[in-house]
Amino acid sequence: MRPKILLTNDDGVTSEGLWAAYEALTTFADVTVVAPSTQQSAVGRSISIFEPIRANKVQINGKEAYSVGGKPTDSVIIGLFALKINPDLVVSGVNIGENLSFESVMTSGTIGAALEAANHGVPAVAFSLQVEDQGDKFDDPKYITLDFEESKKAIIDICRKLLKNGFPESSDVINVNIPKTFLGKYEVTHLAEKLFETGVEKRLDPRGRPYFWINGPLYENAPKGTDVNSISKGNISITPITLDSTSYKGLNEIKEIFEI
Template identity: 30%
Template structure:
């Protein structure tokens, strides 16, 4: 009797026709049975947004041979929710992989990322999940160096699983030669936002968000350091946002209720 192939859910935030998802699909087909549920258009920067107050649509599409694919009118998180509840009918896939995102999701970017939020939603559903991102925003980005690492990391997760409430944030440097993999912590950094004010034909102001990435962390155990030194960074991420270390201090406060 042949061994049953793992079931693999593929999602992203760049849209169902993005080059990065094609690469991820091709690599996952080497590991198991692939099902794709992805936004019908770009959804970058949507974070963990879900659609409330208007209907969601999910439609079967035929883009790549031998792949069950659906486009979704909602966000990346909507895609995972619909995949679990409507496509898989409550049966959980063996793994959820998101990406490959065009652009890094290292450091603080993990909070804004639709790619990572889709993976987080997979983890909330108790599905071992990974978000993949690559340091290249171009539509003709060359993912060749990413491919063996994508496959190897997913293979390890399928074989060994992940701790409860944990998922992986994987980022690839843009380089001719990757030096290997580093298990990292998230770097301490933030965006210093600026808004470019312009005027429309009616002389009303509108704004384009711009900003500068400010790295406040010089540690050599961070995802930013790893990427700057041509390593693949893997950061284990959790969706429990409790600051456990702050609880003892807060318990020492005296609240005066009048």
């Protein structure tokens, strides 16, 4: 029997990256698309709890999908508990732009959707494609002109291996980042501390009142073995992530501080 996959993202249901993943996954699996109606980048794992969520069946590229008026996590919850898809795997992506380092894991809607699935006991993989121009992240993902061919190959290879062999013990999500120019190597990595050098630009509106843009260049000095370093070398970065954020190394120190 073909495995069942729930496919979602944070760029929205019309994104070229989502449908590139769909094209790859349907070569070996039955795929149901449940994705946000609109762009939801950088919402992390936030959930809509103060408003109702609408999920409408739509046709995109001649294929059926569910367009969810909410966050990526909402899409996963609707897929699992309202549509009762019962997938063997949840795939999130392909995201337009890399999701690397501590920063992205905490803020990415792509990874947030995968973490939500994992928290409900469903293994999940997040796929992201590096962009050369950071401005591409802010363009309409429906009309993006990136080349997804290497992404499709990686999706097929990685997902089939995970479905065949199972997830590694103590790993809840596999975070995969694909370089804009792939040099043919997979690299198992850990998260870098930073992706961007954080900066803030102050500007004045027409009335002379200040406002701010958070910005900053890409971080270029990540240590070897990190996801940021791997991508900079043209390798596909594969990073296992866990839901448990407990600092086990800090437990004894905390016990000493509070004399427990």
